[in-house]
Each structure stands twice: as structure tokens, then as C-alpha cells.
Amino acid sequence: MPSDPSAHPVPAGSYATSRLSHVPDNGLDWATVVLRCAQMAQADAWAMAHGQPGVVLMERAGAGVVQALTARWLPCPVWVWCGPGNNGGDGWVIARLLEAAGWPQVSVACDSPIESLQGDAAHHAQRWRQARLSRAASADVHTLDQALQAIAVQRAHAQGRSGPHSPAVLVVDALFGAGLSRPLDEKVHAALAQLATWRTGDATSTPGCVQVVAVDVPSGLHGDTAHGLADQTVPCPADLTVTFMAPKPAHMLMHGRALMGDLVVHDIGLPLAALQAVAAQAQPVGLWRRNTPVVWGHAWQAPRRGGHKYHRGHVLVWSGPRMPGASRLAARAAARIGAGLVTLAMTRTAWPHLAGHLMSAMAHPLADESADALCADWRALLASRRWNAIVLGPGAMLGLPEPQADTLRTLVLDALATEVPLVLDADALMAFEGHPQLLCQALNDRHREGAPPSVVLTPHEGEFNRLFGDLVRAEAGQAQATAGDPGKFERTRLSAAMAGAVVLHKGADTVLAAPDGRVMLHDDAPPWLSTGGSGDVLAGFIAGLMAQGVDAWHAACGAAWVHGQCGHRFGPGLLADDLPEQVPGVLRRLWGVPPQ
Ligand SMILES: NC(=O)C1=CN([C@@H]2O[C@H](COP(=O)(O)OP(=O)(O)OC[C@H]3O[C@@H](n4cnc5c(N)ncnc54)[C@H](OP(=O)(O)O)[C@@H]3O)[C@@H](O)[C@H]2O)[C@@H](O)CC1
Numbered sequence: 001m002p003s004d005p006s007a008h009p010v011p012a013g014s015y016a017t018s019r020l021s022h023v024p025d026n027g028l029d030w031a032t033v034v035l036r037c038a039q040m041a042q043a044d045a046w047a048m049a050h051g052q053p054g055v056v057l058m059e060r061a062g063a064g065v066v067q068a069l070t071a072r073w074l075p076c077p078v079w080v081w082c083g084p085g086n087n088g089g090d091g092w093v094i095a096r097l098l099e100a101a102g103w104p105q106v107s108v109a110c111d112s113p114i115e116s117l118q119g120d121a122a123h124h125a126q127r128w129r130q131a132r133l134s135r136a137a138s139a140d141v142h143t144l145d146q147a148l149q150a151i152a153v154q155r156a157h158a159q160g161r162s163g164p165h166s167p168a169v170l171v172v173d174a175l176f177g178a179g180l181s182r183p184l185d186e187k188v189h190a191a192l193a194q195l196a197t198w199r200t201g202d203a204t205s206t207p208g209c210v211q212v213v214a215v216d217v218p219s220g221l222h223g224d225t226a227h228g229l230a231d232q233t234v235p236c237p238a239d240l241t242v243t244f245m246a247p248k249p250a251h252m253l254m255h256g257r258a259l260m261g262d263l264v265v266h267d268i269g270l271p272l273a274a275l276q277a278v279a280a281q282a283q284p285v286g287l288w289r290r291n292t293p294v295v296w297g298h299a300w301q302a303p304r305r306g307g308h309k310y311h312r313g314h315v316l317v318w319s320g321p322r323m324p325g326a327s328r329l330a331a332r333a334a335a336r337i338g339a340g341l342v343t344l345a346m347t348r349t350a351w352p353h354l355a356g357h358l359m360s361a362m363a364h365p366l367a368d369e370s371a372d373a374l375c376a377d378w379r380a381l382l383a384s385r386r387w388n389a390i391v392l393g394p395g396a397m398l399g400l401p402e403p404q405a406d407t408l409r410t411l412v413l414d415a416l417a418t419e420v421p422l423v424l425d426a427d428a429l430m431a432f433e434g435h436p437q438l439l440c441q442a443l444n445d446r447h448r449e450g451a452p453p454s455v456v457l458t459p460h461e462g463e464f465n466r467l468f469g470d471l472v473r474a475e476a477g478q479a480q481a482t483a484g485d486p487g488k489f490e491r492t493r494l495s496a497a498m499a500g501a502v503v504l505h506k507g508a509d510t511v512l513a514a515p516d517g518r519v520m521l522h523d524d525a526p527p528w529l530s531t532g533g534s535g536d537v538l539a540g541f542i543a544g545l546m547a548q549g550v551d552a553w554h555a556a557c558g559a560a561w562v563h564g565q566c567g568h569r570f571g572p573g574l575l576a577d578d579l580p581e582q583v584p585g586v587l588r589r590l591w592g593v594p595p596q
């Protein structure tokens with residue numbers, strides 16, 4: 001990861017790419033999409049129908065794996081495990097090319113007879129066989145059982161002589177790709193599970209003695225959900241995974257990614273037109289994208305000459321009585337990202353202590369002798385001025401008149417009854433735990449069909465599950481034949497559709513979704529962001545952008561990007577307080593403002 005990725009208009013990806021050509025077309029290019037398995041198959045089919053033979057694509061896929069593999073490991077004994085379909089087809093290419101590159105011990109295991117293979121895989125299996133025979137070498141293909149026995153012997157002989165770049169045995173998992181159609185057979189699952197035990201090391205071997213390269217995905221993992229089918233476990237993680245053209249959701253979601261080892265996305269030469277054809281089929285919503293300025297930059301401009309502070313919007317931040325730091329972080333973030341004015345609303349009791357800590361931000365005291373008085377004052381404040389965005393949630397609940405959750409729910413519903421763009425975070429979401437329908441109803445009442453959404457919900461994974469878990473499970477169960485976890489992308493998409501709001505589902509793999517079905521992945525965030533208050537800053541960034549007139553969707557995407565960039569710029573040791581202070585540098589690079 002570069003130390004300052006904001007130097008690039010498109011941030012460095014979180015995976016390695018080989019030969020990826022960045023040809024922008026209305027912002028659409030292979031590097032910025034996340035394709036579902038069916039869409040990848042559509043792109044492959046389009047390319048094949050437009051003059052790119054499948055056998056050539058398969059040759060390039062195998063060559064890409066060999067390129068990544070030989071860059072990492074020295075020649076060592078290799079087993080290529082080939083499945084019955086095209087994933088196996090890649091395996092035959094890999095076996096042939098490794099031998100052609102001079103790797104001395106390459107063995108192939110396939111439980112399907114070569115004669116039973118079809119299409120491009122059959123073609124490449126035959127090419128492998130011919131290459132073997134032309135060298136007067138044996139063209140024997142082994143079963144997975146035989147392969148396991150042989151590997152057991154090879155690793156026993158190699159004890160103490162393997163290293164990170166020269167394992168006793170390297171296994172290429174070319175059994176099944178991302179579009180798995182049914183769970184793995186028990187026998188295949190058990191073979192991969194045995195491999196996994198050897199890979200991690202056991203009483204008789206050291207970790208790394210057996211290493212694994214996955215073609216497309218570790219077999220058994222579905223590319224759309226990052227889980228096995230029918231709740232089957234994914235038996236064998238990989239040390240290196242090579243997929244093709246674009247990542248699938250499983251490559252980008254953390255629990256899928258954790259099974260992949262290093263990830264390489266290899267360009268097998270599908271043209272941009274193939275992607276455009278897939279995008280056309282995905283209209284009007286479009287493809288799932290990776291979050292870069294290309295997709296939201298047009299919605300957010302630098303302050304204009306001759307403008308004044310009111311042009312840049314006024315943000316109102318709800319400040320809870322006991323955890324005022326959270327709202328102050330959000331307020332500071334909103335101001336730093338460009339809101340012209342920021343006001344914190346706080347209870348009258350807290351006001352004397354808190355107001356003195358504010359400099360550029362303003363404070364407004366609210367009656368707090370009872371929940372009714374507080375809510376009445378809040379409603380009066382909402383009506384009193386032209387607010388351009390509201391943040392409600394960071395540190396919002398503790399210390400409110402009892403019952404606290406009821407009081408906070410009323411405050412949220414009052415804010416939702418206005419037309420002011422709104423960010424609901426943390427406590428404001430948890431106040432609806434057990435009552436998600438109430439929140440969804442209020443959000444849908446305010447959301448006008450066809451109008452852009454004006455509310456952003458920013459749950460982290462725990463909040464998301466507590467708030468939406470049951471609703472999403474029910475909805476996904478109805479929609480999917482293969483009930484089970486539909487994956488973070490789909491869960492987030494469903495929640496946004498149900499809520500009629502933008503949902504920014506936080507985490508190391510942040511997924512954003514809009515009610516109309518748009519989905520975005522923010523994968524360029526550093527782990528330094530996992531510190532208390534960092535989410536409060538993000539809420540402030542979103543509100544700061546909405547106050548400047550950016551719609552909820554683009555504000556959420558832009559804010560997530562700025563948040564990640566601030567984390568990169570500061571690096572280790574980051575506190576949430578440091579994030580807003582990084583914004584000037586990030587914006588300077590984003591807008592190309594010359595250094596001072
Ligand atoms: N142009 C292209 O297309 C390119 C494709 N490429 C490569 O192709 C891969 C995708 O290939 P794929 O679609 O053939 O899928 P794959 O994972 O090999 O398996 C399907 C086969 O397995 C069978 N089967 C399924 N589940 C099973 C189970 N549990 N247990 C047993 N059998 C099972 C299934 O049988 P069926 O369900 O039809 O009965 C079918 O025969 C992709 O990952 C990439 O590596 C690259 O070469 C680049 C160009």
C-alpha cells in the first residue's frame with residue numbers, strides 16, 4: 001500500500017493486478033467493479049461470442065496462475081488437482097506450462113476420466129497429455145486418494161528442508177471455481193480438509209511444508225456469498241489465490257478474503273466492451289462498484305469563488321449529555337470536510353461544561369427537565385432555522401431523560417419528520433433495536449419514490465445485525481432457494497431497499513447500498529481506523545457533504561473514501577481526533593490544489 005495513496009485519482013487497489021488495462025469509460029473499467037458469478041460468466045460468454053475462443057481464454061487464465069506462482073515459489077514438487085469443469089481446465093494448462101517452464105515434478109490428480117471431460121477443459125487435458133507423450137513421459141492421471149498418499153510421503157521425506165519459497169509440496173486447487181452449483185462431495189471435502197491440516201502444520205510437519213494455490217477461489221467457496229453452499233465449511237484456505245478480470249464479492253469480503261492468502265486479479269484479455277455489455281444488462285442500477293472518486297467526484301465540488309459560509313451549509317449535531325466527545329468529533333469532521341457552519345444541540349445541564357470547549361462550532365442548549373420538555377425544545381430547534389444536514393447518534397443516548405431509548409426514538413422520529421438530510425448512527429440506530437419496522441416505516445414515509453434518498457444509516461456489523469438481522473434473514477430466505485447467509489453485499493442491499501435509505505455497513509470491508517439497488521464496496525481503508533470515535537468522524541463527514549448539497553448516496557461514498565484516505569495519511573498511532581485534521585491534505589490532493 002503506498003504511504004500516500006491519495007496521490008492517485010483512483011486509489012491503489014487492495015489486491016495485486018497483473019496487466020490490468022485502465023481504460024476509463026464513463027468511470028466504468030475492470031478495476032473498479034465487483035462482479036457476481038453470473039455476471040462474470042456473462043462477460044466470458046460475450047467475449048467468446050465476439051471472437052475470443054474459450055480455449056484461448058483458458059490458456060491465458062492458466063498462464064496467469066503460473067506467472068503468479070513462479071513469481072512466489074522456487075521450483076518444487078507440484079500437484080495440480082483438476083475438477084470436472086473449466087476450473088479443472090485451467091489446472092491442465094497450469095500443469096503443462098509449469099513443465100514447459102522446467103519445473104521437474106508436476107503431477108496431476110483428477111477424479112473424472114479425461115475422456116469424460118468436455119469443451120475447453122477436454123481440449124486442454126488432451127494438450128497436457130500430448131505434451132507429456134511428446135516427451136516420452138508418463139501421461140498417468142492420479143485420483144485424489146492417490147495424490148493424498150503421495151503427498152503424505154513427499155512431506156515426510158522433506159521434513160526440515162522446506163522453506164517459505166520452497167515447500168515440500170505445492171498443491172494447485174483447480175477443483176471448483178466461484179460459481180459452485182452444489183456443495184462439495186464428502187470425498188472431495190475430506191481430501192481438501194486433509195490438505196488444510198498439512199498446510200497449517202500438525203504434530204508431524206511444520207506450517208508451510210505444504211502450500212496451496214487456489215484457482216479463482218478456494219474450492220467450496222461461493223463467489224457471491226463468500227460461504228460454502230448449504231452451510232458447508234470451506235475446507236482448505238489458500239496461500240495464493242488467482243482470479244480473473246474482476247474480483248467477485250467473496251474476494252473482497254473479509255471472511256472470504258481471509259481464506260485466499262494473497263490475491264491476484266489476472267487480466268485474461270476480456271475487452272471493456274464485454275464489461276459494458278454486462279453493465280447494460282444491470283441497468284438501471286448498474287454494476288456493483290469499488291469506491292473511487294471516479295464514481296462520486298462529479299457530485300462534489302470544491303468551494304466556489306464568491307461563495308459564503310451559508311452556501312456551504314449548516315450542520316446540526318445532536319450532542320448527548322454524557323458522551324459529548326462523540327458529537328464533537330462528528331462536528332469537527334463536518335466542519336473540516338467543508339460545512340460552513342456547525343451547531344451542537346445539547347441539554348441545558350451539559351451546556352455550561354461543553355460550550356466552553358467549542359471554538360468554531362456553536363452550541364444550543366435544550367430544556368432537559370423531562371423527556372417531553374426536551375423533545376419539545378428539539379422540535380422547536382428543528383423548525384427554527386434552515387438546517388442543511390443533521391447528525392444524530394454518536395454518544396446520543398446516555399444521560400437522556402428516562403426511558404432513554406424511548407426519548408431518543410422520539411428525537412429521531414422528530415428529525416425524520418423534517419426534510420433535512422440526516423445521518424443516523426450508533427445510538428440513534430440502537431434505539432430502534434427490536435423495533436426495526438418503526439424505523440423503516442418512518443424512513444419510507446419520508447422517502448419519495450423516484451427522489452434521491454436523504455438519509456444515511458451507518459451501522460457497524462454488530463449494530464446492523466441487531467437492527468436488521470431478523471428482517472434481512474426473512475427477506476433473504478424468501479428470495480433465495482439456497483437459504484443461508486446471503487453475504488454482506490446482499491444483506492446491505494436488502495436493508496437499504498427495506499429502509500428506503502442509504503445504508504453504509506461499516507467494517508474493514510465497508511459495503512454501501514442505496515434503496516434503488518446501487519451497491520458500492522469501500523475496500524481501501526486501513527486498520528488504523530479501528531479506534532473509538534472513528535465512526536463518529538465518518539458520520540460527521542457524511543453530514544458535512546450533505547450540507548454542501550451532495551446527495552445522500554454520493555455523500556456516503558465520498559465520505560467513506562475521505563475517511564480511508566485520512567487513515568492512510570496518518571497511519572499507525574491514529575486516534576479518531578486525528579482524522580479531521582488530515583482532511584485538508586486529502587482535499588488538496590483530490591482537487592489538485594498546489595502545495596503551499
Ligand atoms: N471462458 C471461461 O468460461 C473461462 C473460465 N475459466 C475458469 O472456469 C471456471 C468456471 O468454470 P465452470 O463454470 O465450468 O465451473 P467449475 O467450478 O469448474 O465447475 C463446474 C463443473 O463442476 C461440476 N460440479 C459443480 N459442483 C460440483 C460438486 N460439488 N461436485 C461435483 N461436481 C460439481 C459441474 O457439474 P454440473 O453441476 O453441471 O453437473 C460442472 O461440471 C472459473 O472458475 C475459471 O477457473 C477460465 O478458464 C477463464 C475463462
Ligand SMILES: Nc1ncnc2c1ncn2[C@@H]1O[C@H](COP(=O)(O)OP(=O)(O)O)[C@@H](O)[C@H]1O
Nearest residue numbers: 506507508525526527529530532533534535536
Ligand atoms: N480493520 C479495519 N480496517 C479498516 N477500517 C476499519 C477497520 N475497523 C473499523 N474500521 C472503520 O472504522 C470505523 C469504526 O466505526 P465504529 O465501529 O462506528 O466506531 P466508533 O463507534 O468508535 O466511532 C468505521 O468506518 C469502520 O469501517
Ligand SMILES: [K+]
Nearest residue numbers: 173176215217
Ligand atoms: K479452485
